[in-house]
Amino acid sequence: MITMTTLTETKLINIRRQLHKIPELALHETETHALLMKIIGDLDQTYLTIKQLPNLPTAILVRVSGSSPKRTIGYRTDIDALPVTESTGLSFASENVGVMHACGHDVHMAVALGVLSYFSEHQPTDNLIFFFQPAEESENGGKLAYEQGAFTDDWRPDEFYGLHDNPDLPAGAIGCRMGTLFAGTTEVNVDFEGQGGHAAYPQDANDMVVAAAAFISQVQTIISRSIDPIEGGVITLGKLEAGTIRNVIAGHAHIEGTIRGLTQTMIERIDERLKDVAAGIARSFNAQVNVTLNQGGYLPVENNPDLTKRFITYMKETPTIHFVETEPAMTGEDFGYLLSKIPGTMFWLGVEDESQLHSATLTPKESGIEPGVSAITGFIENRMNA
Structure with a gap:
């Protein structure tokens, strides 16, 4: 079990709620970008390098220098929201009229920040690249970043990972499959x-x-x-x-x-x-x-066989993780474009809710955040020791 440090579970839930209040559409995530930069800037900077893309100004890349790297491991989270009018009644509901984190990207960001927080204080063996990606819901931000040279030289991952929350899975469960996920x-x-x-x-x-x-x-x-x-x-x-x-x-x-x-x-x-x-x-x-x-960047999300087998094996064999083997889904995700260029794996994080993704009433269970951080951090540690 990985223990979180700087960004505790309570802090991550609070961050998720702050992000939920300020949802922004593709390529307009300026408030979100500013809040993410503030949170990342407050982390221990000893091993961190931050990179921004002039032609994609709401994107953020963070490199964590490894102690004796054999590879560079990438982790991606999306940061944009949807043109949906929220009707959850939450005390931290969207303050931007007609826009909502109805796909759970606020949860995605909170989990990514939790993982980054851990490795900012515990230097990884391998290099890590965290990609806070704008424009997943439209405008194919992953493709834009790739075409603008975001992942070149020291910033190119050898393998890439990312998650999507899933209201049909128990909170904190990890779901994945060999082959196509989306x-x-x-x-x-x-x-x-x-x-x-x-x-x-x-x-x-x-x-x-x-x-x-x-x-x-x-x-x-x-x-x-x-x-x-x-x-x-x-x-x-x-x-x-x-x-x-x-x-x-x-x-x-x-x-x-x-x-x-x-x-x-x-x-x-x-x-x-x-x-x-x-x-x-x-x-x-x-x-x-x-x-x-x-089609743009919305290619099928086809998981790499070798990396996905390793990922599933770790998740299945770790007693503290609830793993579920899932069926492919017809939903789209532009992480498929990045996986067509860089081998990797996408997986689900359970957030247990009666409402579905893109619904005005989507209310992910925040109890899924900490288990997600723990599972991903543990897997990356395991991968680096392979």
């Missing part, structure tokens, strides 16, 4: 261009409501007839805009949706089939159909 996601935008006209003269128009309806129906067959049912995938078309009034035929329609798959190969297969369907609709309806697909 799906990759692609944003879908489809525009239909035809010819508007009077409802009484359909022969003189080209109705894009009908074309869009046909497209939606055919897209549903991609998963059921073009994808291996053992592998699975999801297409959701969540938004449709067309027309202005009941007696005018719409000459334009716009659809927005999302594709999710557990492997990059699966996502690319779905992408191609969707484009095929769009081309068929364009020909069938003598219309112009434009498809825009944007």
Whole structure:
């Protein structure tokens, strides 16, 4: 069992509550950045070096110098929030109207600070890199940081770890699995261009409501007839805009949706089939159909086999840790991009709540923070002794 020092459980819970009050959207985490910098600056600086990115100003990297390093171990936490109006009734509820830590990133940050606090006072054997990442929920902050050279030279981890809280697991439990933990996601935008006209003269128009309806129906067959049912995938078309009034035929329609798959190969297969369907609709309806697909940094979170096996073995064999082997989830996470560049493992931290992630009533159990810090710190110590 690792004993926390500077940042005790009580202090970490208080920090989590401070962060919960000031949620900020992707690339606008200025108050959050300032509070994190204050907390990190108050730690023992003997082994610490802080790095910031001029073109990603809310990001923070902290390097902990090892005593006799054989490797550099990275740990990432996300810091942004969601455009959700909080309705928890908590005394420390969001003070920023319409924005909430509805995905638990405040818990993520508190755990990361607890781990960093420990190693600021107990010099690690290996070098450690802590990455406080903006823009996970949108704008793919991990990809932005990587492309801006954040992880070069002494700042490049040999392996990377990160967690996501999970309301379906008991508070403090650690969940993980071999293979893919989270799906990759692609944003879908489809525009239909035809010819508007009077409802009484359909022969003189080209109705894009009908074309869009046909497209939606055919897209549903991609998963059921073009994808291996053992592998699975999801297409959701969540938004449709067309027309202005009941007696005018719409000459334009716009659809927005999302594709999710557990492997990059699966996502690319779905992408191609969707484009095929769009081309068929364009020909069938003598219309112009434009498809825009944007995946950005939201690749599948595919855990490295060797590192994940080591991680799971440690968690299973440590008596003080409640380990749960979990199923893959169709939720997206931009840590997948970093894991496509640097081998590593993502895992769950249980926070036991009836509300789900992205809910306005999400209330993670804070009793999960200390066990999370202890489990992660213990694993890193074990990894350094390997």
